[in-house]
Amino acid sequence: MLQLAHINKIYGKRKALNDINIQFPDHETTVIVGPSGSGKSTLLRSLNLLERPESGLYSFDQQTIDFSQPIAEKEVLQLRRKTGMVFQSFNLFPHLTVLKNVTEAPIHVLHQDKATAEKTARQLLQQVGLDQKANQYPMELSGGQQQRVAIARALAMQPEYMFFDEPTSALDPELEAEVLRVLLNLAKQHNSMIVVTHNMEFAKGVADQIVFLEEGQILFCGSPQEFFSEPTQRIHDFLSAMSFTS
Template sequence: MLRLKNVTKTFGTQTALKDITTAFNDHETTVLVGPSGSGKSTLLRSLNLLERPESGTYDCDGIELDFAKKITKKETLAVRQKTEMVFQDYNLFPHLTVLKNVMEGPVHVLKEDKQTAKKRALELLDKVGLKQKADAYPNQLSGGQAQRVAIARSLAMRPRYILLDEPTSALDPELELEVLKVLLELANEKQSLIIVTHNLEFARHVADKILFIEDGQINFSGSKDDFFNSNDLRIKEFISAMTLDNLN
């Protein structure tokens, strides 16, 4: 389990996270929703220590950190071995084939032998429907294919949690669907996922838990059914705006 307690993060005079306390359960999919600039990505990136809050505590599956104190390189590495990030711009190595992109972390970080890493990489590429692209380079892939390779690369590191920051925001709807199907399959397999997304229809399908974040605060934490059936006026307004219910 990942636990944050009384976490605050600022950028200059702006408070991005205000005294956040929440937990993310193992083998569940938690979806973070809210308006742009609300703090969703900052919260997600804090779980991987890409952002460092100024105060509060973080229990990352037994690794206990106090953000008010210096976090060592050893602690950072330990957290990142449990929490793999998938970014909206893929971050694949352009000079490596798809297969070698997926093998890179296991070989150089986890110290797996190359044959074991290759076998696992091919299995994961097959899982995301891209085994036939093993020898291709990133510039030969569509955006949806590149994002699926990025997901396979994260899975290859055997993390407890995969963190996804707007993983389909740069894709057109058809390519987005390719990626969402892979994520839904992972959710059904009970891989622990934490996803920032604006796609509420996807959230409705995939989430075990939803956090609604606005102005750096968690204004809702609960099941997707409770979220989508909420009588809270602000939540109803947000859902209507995001799903174009009030377009007419």
């Protein structure tokens, strides 16, 4: 389980994260929502240490990081090897085939032999519906296909938790649906996932836990049923602005 206690992140005079206290249960999907600039991506990136809060404790299994103290590179690598991150942009290697994009890190970081890495990669590509694209290059794929390759690449590292930062924000609705179907299947398999999204229909269908952030503070943490069926006035206004009706 991941747990944050009294996390604070400051940009200039603005508190991007303000005394964040939360648990992210394993084998469940937590969806983080909120208005633009609320701190959603900052929170997610802090879990992968791409952002470093000024204070607070971050616990992951038996490892605890105190952000008020220097963090050793060994600790950073230890934590990152337990997590997989999928960004808004696909960040694939353009000069490598789809198959090599997925096998590169397992071979060079996990030290898997080539045959094992390729076998796993092909299984993952089949899982995301791209087994026929293994020998193509990223530029030959649609945006939705590239994002699905990015998901397969992250899964190839066998992470304990998967983080998704607005993984469909750069896609049109049809391509977005392709990626959301993959995420829904991963959730059904009880993978441990934390997803930042703007898609409320998806959030309602996939989340075990919903977190609503505003101005760096958690205003809600609970079940999708309560979030959508019994919203506070602020959440009701947010859902109305997102054109979502329960």
